[in-house]
Each structure stands twice: as structure tokens, then as C-alpha cells.
Amino acid sequence: MGLPDEPDYEVAIIGAGLGGICAAIKLLEIGIKDFVIIDRDEDFGGTWLRNTYPGVGADIPVVAYQFTFAPKGDWQRFFASGAEIQQYALDLVAEHGLRAHARFGTCVQREVFDEDNHSWRLHTTGGEVISSRFLISAIGAYINPRTAPDIPGLDTFAGPVQVPSRWQHDVDMRGKRVGIVGVGSSTVQIAPAIAGEVEHLDVYQRTPQWYFPKPDFRLPRPLQRLLSRRRFANALNGIALAGIELGLRVLIYTPKPLFRAGGAIFDRVALWAYLGWLRYKVNDPEVRQQLRPRFGAGCTRGTLGADYLPTFNRANVTLVSNGIERITPTGIVDRAGTERPIDVLVLATGYEMFSDPETYRVGTVLGTKGFDLAEFYRDNGLQAYQSTSVPGLPNRFMLVGPYSWTGTSFHYILENSMRHIEAVLKLARARRATWVEVTQEALDDFQASISRSGANLNRYFTVNCAGSNSYFINSQGDTPYVRPWTVLQSYRRSVQFPSTAYEFKRISSPVKEIEHAV
Structure with a gap:
């Protein structure tokens, strides 16, 4: 454990699924080794650890259902089975030595920001408190199963x-x-x-x-060999992204x-x-x-x-x-x-979806001056700057936040969000900042851009989707699942943002802002 006023870790990651794995690997790439991965389950994998029902598998082709930085060449089928995806996750864990950072069987019940010490205090169901300077929520898109639907009897x-x-x-x-x-x-x-x-x-x-x-079909061995080459795999992925880019431009x-x-x-x-x-x-x-x-x-x-x-x-x-x-x-x-x-x-x-306000319970995520994330979402709708950051929650980031899906695969969402988080953490480390908080003005500008570019999609969901019970539309009538930007726009804006979007401080004194984050 650290000194009384020092956090236990520089970064805490909640969730050991694909999101937590991606976050951990990217932290190591930028030189952050002091982190912990916390998960309520007994191993890595998240969705693919828990879902082992008959027939379980991906409904996205394998060339897209993998990280661009870790292509796998020996996928057995065009659509991977659940067991194969879980093994892919475990292989990444072994390759990057992530088990040394993991704490399993630990369920975080409350996240509370300590304003005096510029750190997060994570209260577990076992009564323990884990502290960290920064916090990455990597709990995924599908949070908890609705196991008790309102059916009489x-x-x-x-x-x-x-x-x-x-x-x-x-x-x-x-x-x-x-x-x-x-x-x-x-x-x-x-x-x-x-x-x-x-x-x-x-x-x-x-x-x-x-x-x-x-x-679906079994992948022939020559194609497996090609897929194992990062350039080839990324080229195929790029072709798919180009098609998605064109489609999104038409929609927007x-x-x-x-x-x-x-x-x-x-x-x-x-x-x-x-x-x-x-x-x-x-x-x-x-x-x-x-x-x-x-x-x-x-x-x-x-x-x-x-x-x-x-x-x-x-x-x-x-x-x-x-x-x-x-x-x-x-x-x-x-x-x-x-x-x-x-x-x-x-x-x-x-x-329970990340895009539903009901998913966020009052009293579970508490920031500065009594800020409660659940109350904020209930009163203002779901929103987060670059889908990761919310004013009132310094040093906290989400990997799958409001407006994070850009028509691509889950892995691309994670990589895109992590690019932004990496950029912010680099700035914080360079300035020895202990407090990093997105400004309300930056969030307002982001939301205004979402509103402008999402007019067509919002109308389609409102007029054409009555009775669909779609998770694209939440109980507030909003569509925070989908980000109405193109793939290229999302990529650029995740790493090219003005320094004034964030406020940087040290415990003892404010940190001088810089011109641009790149």
C-alpha cells in the first residue's frame, strides 16, 4: 500500500474483458506500469468468459472482431466461436503479462473521488477500499443481464x-x-x-x-496465413472501414x-x-x-x-x-x-445497456461537490466528451461511453476511446498533473456537434422505429448508442483536441495549459 495521501495505483481499470485488456496494453505502450485490473469474475474475458451457452459466437467477421494491433491468423471460421474469442483474449493477457496486474473476485460497489488527494477511492462489496490517481471504466456495453423481467409468477x-x-x-x-x-x-x-x-x-x-x-465458413489455411500478417489484416479492415465511412457520410x-x-x-x-x-x-x-x-x-x-x-x-x-x-x-x-x-x-x-440512464444507479459514481453520475444522466441525458469524460468526474474515463459506436466493431470502439485517453494521460504525465477534468464548455461543444450531425439519424429512429424496442433508442428518447460521425472524424477528433478542453492541476498548484493535444 502507498503512503496515506498517495493512491495505491496510478491507474485502476474496472473490467477485465476486451476493454480492460485493451486499456492495459495501451497503458503499457505509453510507459504506465503501475495499474490494477479489477473484475468481479474469476478470470479475464468479460462477455466471452461468462457466455458459454450452446452455439455462442461472434456475429461480426473475424477480420473485424480483433484489435488492429493484434491480428490473429489462425481463426478457424469466418465467424469465430465464443471459445475461440475467449482464447484470443487469454493469449493477449499472456503475451503482455497482464495477470500480474489483475484482481479477480473483486466487485466495485462505489466510485468516490477524493478531492483533497486528487484520487479515486473504489469501495468493494468486501469492504475494501482501493485508491488510484486515474480510473478507467471498462465495464463494456452490455452491463448486466436482465435476469428478472417483469413477468408475473x-x-x-x-x-x-x-x-x-x-x-x-x-x-x-x-x-x-x-x-x-x-x-x-x-x-x-x-x-x-x-x-x-x-x-x-x-x-x-x-x-x-x-x-x-x-x-459462415471454415477459413482455408492460405487465408489464415495471410490474416496473420498485420498489413494484410489491416488492409482488409481498411476496406471495410472505407465502406462504412461512405455509408455514414450518406447518412449524415x-x-x-x-x-x-x-x-x-x-x-x-x-x-x-x-x-x-x-x-x-x-x-x-x-x-x-x-x-x-x-x-x-x-x-x-x-x-x-x-x-x-x-x-x-x-x-x-x-x-x-x-x-x-x-x-x-x-x-x-x-x-x-x-x-x-x-x-x-x-x-x-x-x-442493461450502457446507453440506458437506468443502468447508472444513484450513489455509485460520485465526483466533485456532490456530483452524482446517475443523477446527471437522469436530468441531462447521457453525454460524455469524446464518449470518455464527464465534468465533475476528474481523472475518470469510460471506454464505452455515450455516442461511442461509429458503425464499426466493438474493438474499434475500444481502440478509438483509448487513443483519446492515452493522449490525455500523456499530457497529465508530462505536466505532473494530479487532476485532469474536461470542461463543461468542451462537453457542450461536443454535444452540439453530435446534435447537428445526428439530425437525419434521430429523425429516422423517431419516425421509422416506433415499436422496435431498439436499444439504439433509450427511455429518454435519445440515441446515445450511435455517434453520428464518420470513422475518420472519430479517429481524428479522438487525438486532435484543444488543450482547453481539459483543466490540468497539481495538488499544490494549477498546471499550465498547453496549446494542443496531438
Whole structure:
């Protein structure tokens, strides 16, 4: 432990998933070795450690689902399995010696800024207090599973209850009657994986989604060798980013009247093509009608699954779309009054998202002069400068913050946010600053830019997405999941920002500002 007024660590990272791993590697690259990685789980991996359900895997091609600084050449398939992604994470941990910095089984309950000592005090559920000069929140985009949806009678069910993020592999579902609640990404993977071994499978759908083909295939060895070369992997990624860049420019800069007309045409054409896809994949016209989405094709991220739709052609699979009235000890009663018996219940009901104000609990993140992050988000909407920094929370950064997704992969989000954090930490170290806080003016300017460039997207989400239950739109009617900038704009602005965006201080005296951060 350090001296009474000195923090235990220069940097604390909360979260040992891909975000925490990325943050740690980048800290080492800029010479910061005094850091700790704190996680409530028992190992590195985050999402890919916890999610081990049948069929789990990525729905983004492997060439994009990896860090640009760490390409992997021996991916087995075009879309990696969950186990392979977890191994990728563990390989990075071993390569960079990150285990020496890790503290597992430690859950941070409260983050409190110590104004006198310019440091963060992290209160754990075990009663310990860990202090650090700087804090990086790397808890990811999908924070906690919604394991207790508001369904009457849920606590009365007598059989096993499975949750994708905590799958119990000792529960044998062979020959059992299974009910899955939810039709998102987890169900798209679980349902085809178990349909062939269960006696009967009921899939309870509230909102029909868009399900797209997943062109998965085993990667041939010559392609694996090419992918192991950073230049080749990054060139492929660059081609994909160029396409995304073009698409984002169209979305952002198309004149509003033209965008409105184009959006309507796009949705009509997409629905026409999708209905043809449904006819090809699903035999029963009644089931196809139940699967027909009622909102625009761009309202949700879309779900990839080659085998999900054909699952409903099986005689032992039923799609239930008339809602759940209640759960009984032995089954599920729909709103028509029909009870379907089940032996095992699967709750694939989604997650608390980083973009939802309800995810942030009052009293858990406390800054200067009584600042409470949850109250700030509740009263002002979700916002953060460069998606990382909030006034009132000095020395604290987020890896996946409001408006952080730019249409790219999760890894790119992490790298982009870390570029900004690295730049700020370099400035702080160069000036021996112990207090670094983004200004309100900088945040206001950032939010104004988001508002201007996001006009088209906001209108599309508002008009075309009613009833979509999309996590792009939160309970406040805002869209803080998506950053309406191009990829190139996000990259440049993450590292090119005026020094006046931040206030730098030392414990004893203010730190002189510099001209520009580059």
C-alpha cells in the first residue's frame, strides 16, 4: 500500500474483458506500469468468459472482431466461436503479462473521488477500499443481464432457469420441454443449437426482428496465413472501414428531405427483399407472418443467424407471439390463456445497456461537490466528451461511453476511446498533473456537434422505429448508442483536441495549459 495521501495505483481499470485488456496494453505502450485490473469474475474475458451457452459466437467477421494491433491468423471460421474469442483474449493477457496486474473476485460497489488527494477511492462489496490517481471504466456495453423481467409468477417456476450469461452446463435438456423468452442474438444462437435434442421448444417473441444471413465458413489455411500478417489484416479492415465511412457520410450529409424520402424507399425495398427471404427459409405462412418485422430495417443492429429461421420448420418448435400472461410452476400461460408445459426456462431477455440512464444507479459514481453520475444522466441525458469524460468526474474515463459506436466493431470502439485517453494521460504525465477534468464548455461543444450531425439519424429512429424496442433508442428518447460521425472524424477528433478542453492541476498548484493535444 502507498503512503496515506498517495493512491495505491496510478491507474485502476474496472473490467477485465476486451476493454480492460485493451486499456492495459495501451497503458503499457505509453510507459504506465503501475495499474490494477479489477473484475468481479474469476478470470479475464468479460462477455466471452461468462457466455458459454450452446452455439455462442461472434456475429461480426473475424477480420473485424480483433484489435488492429493484434491480428490473429489462425481463426478457424469466418465467424469465430465464443471459445475461440475467449482464447484470443487469454493469449493477449499472456503475451503482455497482464495477470500480474489483475484482481479477480473483486466487485466495485462505489466510485468516490477524493478531492483533497486528487484520487479515486473504489469501495468493494468486501469492504475494501482501493485508491488510484486515474480510473478507467471498462465495464463494456452490455452491463448486466436482465435476469428478472417483469413477468408475473416467474419466481414460482419449479424447474431450472437458464440465463445465457451464466449457462448451467449440468442442466441436461435432452428430451425436455424448453421455453425461451426473447428473440435477440442469444436466442438466435441457442434455439438452433438445442432444437435437435429437446422434446419440444417454445420460443416466446414480443417484437419480430430482422434476421439476416450469416455466411459462415471454415477459413482455408492460405487465408489464415495471410490474416496473420498485420498489413494484410489491416488492409482488409481498411476496406471495410472505407465502406462504412461512405455509408455514414450518406447518412449524415444527405439533405433532410432527400434523406426522408430515401429512408422510406430503403425500408420498403428492404422489407420486400426480407419477405422473400422469409418465404425461402420458413415453410409455414402463419409463422412467416409472425416473423414479419413492423419497423424499419435500420432501427436495430440486425441479427445474423443462418440456422435460426429454418428452426421453425421443425415439428418440435413453436413460435409464440401473443405475449406472456404469467409463468406457473410447470409452464407458461400466454395471453390467449393457453398454458404450454415446460421443464426448463431460458431467459434471453437482454441486458442493461450502457446507453440506458437506468443502468447508472444513484450513489455509485460520485465526483466533485456532490456530483452524482446517475443523477446527471437522469436530468441531462447521457453525454460524455469524446464518449470518455464527464465534468465533475476528474481523472475518470469510460471506454464505452455515450455516442461511442461509429458503425464499426466493438474493438474499434475500444481502440478509438483509448487513443483519446492515452493522449490525455500523456499530457497529465508530462505536466505532473494530479487532476485532469474536461470542461463543461468542451462537453457542450461536443454535444452540439453530435446534435447537428445526428439530425437525419434521430429523425429516422423517431419516425421509422416506433415499436422496435431498439436499444439504439433509450427511455429518454435519445440515441446515445450511435455517434453520428464518420470513422475518420472519430479517429481524428479522438487525438486532435484543444488543450482547453481539459483543466490540468497539481495538488499544490494549477498546471499550465498547453496549446494542443496531438
